[in-house]
Amino acid sequence: MHFQCWYLPECEAQVAALQSRLAELNVTIQPVMTEKINAKFLRLNPEMALVLDQEGLSLSAQGMKMQPNWLAEIPRLKRATLKTEMLARACQCNEKPKLLDATAGLGHDTLLMARFGANVTLVERHPVLFALLEDNHRRAMQDTYLAPIVANIHLIHADSAQYLQHLQQQQTDFDVVYLDPMFPQRDQNQNAIKKQAQVKKQMQLLHMLLPEHGEMDLGDHLLELAKAITKKVIVKRPRHAVYLNNAAPQHQWLGDACRFDGYFNHQELH
Ligand SMILES: C[S@@+](CC[C@H](N)C(=O)[O-])C[C@H]1O[C@@H](n2cnc3c(N)ncnc32)[C@H](O)[C@@H]1O
Incomplete structure (x- = not known):
């Protein structure tokens, strides 16, 4: 299983830990830093991905973001x-x-x-x-x-x-x-x-x-x-x-x- 993972600059430190935890679960990610993750960004990037921002880890697809919360x-x-x-x-x-x-x-x-x-x-x-x-x-x-x-x-x-x-x-x-x-x-x-x-x-x-x-x-x-x-x-x-x-x-x-x-x-x- 492979996912792109969008993350904010302030979450840089958490990405490596996430990557190794996901590897233990047999999931690989391609981390990509981005300055802003808002509704417009999610609409422009509709394919399923992981998101790491100030609200923690979420899943996004088709302009929506979801997490247990x-x-x-x-x-x-x-x-x-x-x-x-x-x-x-x-x-x-x-x-x-x-x-x-x-x-x-x-x-x-x-x-x-x-x-x-x-x-x-x-x-x-x-x-x-x-x-x-x-x-x-x-x-x-x-x-x-x-x-x-x-x-x-x-x-x-x-x-x-x-x-x-x-x-x-x-x-x-x-x-x-x-x-x-x-x-x-x-x-x-x-x-x-x-x-x-x-x-x-x-x-x-x-x-x-x-x-x-x-x-x-x-x-x-x-x-x-x-x-x-x-x-x-x-x-x-x-x-x-x-x-x-x-x-x-x-x-x-x-x-x-x-x-x-x-x-x-x-x-x-x-
Ligand atoms: C309808 S959701 C459960 C919703 C949950 N009650 C809640 O409050 O969010 C069903 C979940 O069960 C998981 N699931 C289904 N069969 C399973 C199994 N054999 N072992 C572990 N998880 C399973 C699915 O991956 C899915 O996440």
């Missing part, structure tokens, strides 16, 4: 209650579970769950997304509100199918495994999804990075693997989507645009 989530985290956050209720995050988010993406769900007290291990297999998460985690650790929350988030770069098998072999259990695999954009009920422009933009870039043909799979195989290491699997789906792995859940939490399907395993593990 957990700092921007602070107002929502401050407002969040168990009543307003179905995800936190479904995963019983207030009971401070040991939780595995096996499909981390931008880590927004991870962050919310950690905010309610869950101790989260996040797993992301895409090397560029993982690098974005690492950079973002580092910046979040410097914020006084976020630091104690993100200290409870541990990042693993792996394919969850392999990671879940490894956990089973090690006889390591989690209280909850959370799955939010990609869902084909074309199959989402657009009328039901009235997302903010910012969220739509992030999803668009995420779908460009993770093509639906080729390397992307829809994660059906993760359900059984998850069940082997936990008594509780929570799966996020678009509200009208088919079940993951065609398996009917034992319980559902329904929202306007999405739902959470709960699978409970009452057998002894290991």
Whole structure:
């Protein structure tokens, strides 16, 4: 995997560190310094690239820029209650579970769950997304509100199918495994999804990075693997989507645009 990486002169010192970290993740970059990275610059350079500026590491394409940006989530985290956050209720995050988010993406769900007290291990297999998460985690650790929350988030770069098998072999259990695999954009009920422009933009870039043909799979195989290491699997789906792995859940939490399907395993593990 190879990317051009635009960076500002003041970020010169960080480029070398980024380059070697990405090399460990099997991503090569061609760093190119530029004086300004603004909307016009991004429009004039529409091909997919990495961007390193005063806001940290981002991905850009077609005039848009995207990064996890957990700092921007602070107002929502401050407002969040168990009543307003179905995800936190479904995963019983207030009971401070040991939780595995096996499909981390931008880590927004991870962050919310950690905010309610869950101790989260996040797993992301895409090397560029993982690098974005690492950079973002580092910046979040410097914020006084976020630091104690993100200290409870541990990042693993792996394919969850392999990671879940490894956990089973090690006889390591989690209280909850959370799955939010990609869902084909074309199959989402657009009328039901009235997302903010910012969220739509992030999803668009995420779908460009993770093509639906080729390397992307829809994660059906993760359900059984998850069940082997936990008594509780929570799966996020678009509200009208088919079940993951065609398996009917034992319980559902329904929202306007999405739902959470709960699978409970009452057998002894290991
Ligand atoms: C829909 S996104 C998750 C969004 C996330 N819940 C959030 O709040 O940002 C799905 C992510 O899961 C990752 N993924 C899918 N299958 C995976 C696997 N087997 N192992 C690790 N990551 C996986 C994809 O790379 C993608 O980043």
